[in-house]
Amino acid sequence: MEREGGGAGGIGEGSGCSDLEKLSQSLILPPTDRPYFLLLQGYTQKKDFVLYVMAGHTHIFGRTLTPAERERERERKRRDKLRVDTFLSAPDILPRHLLVRRDSALRGHAPLQRQ
Incomplete structure (x- = not known):
């Protein structure tokens, strides 16, 4: 080399x-045993990865909270503390920007019947 x-x-x-x-x-290399997200073009190459693995049944994309946002969350005493799994660096990303939920069919269960 x-x-x-x-x-x-x-x-x-x-x-x-x-x-x-x-x-x-x-x-x-992408995993073969679980879903993953592929970033086609990142905002900041030094902060954004190419591949994000979905480890649980849900995956949240977002950004870090500002000190003012952290304080508001403490005041509200949020019970639904949704943990961000993947932090993105673009300026237009919300603190909890996107939640992706894995389909139950992927876990070996029959799909839900839609009416």
């Missing part, structure tokens, strides 16, 4: 990424 700035396979000087970091980013 070439060092930074070396040969055709190397990374240009001043890129800030090591060869190992670049290699590890290119070897990400």
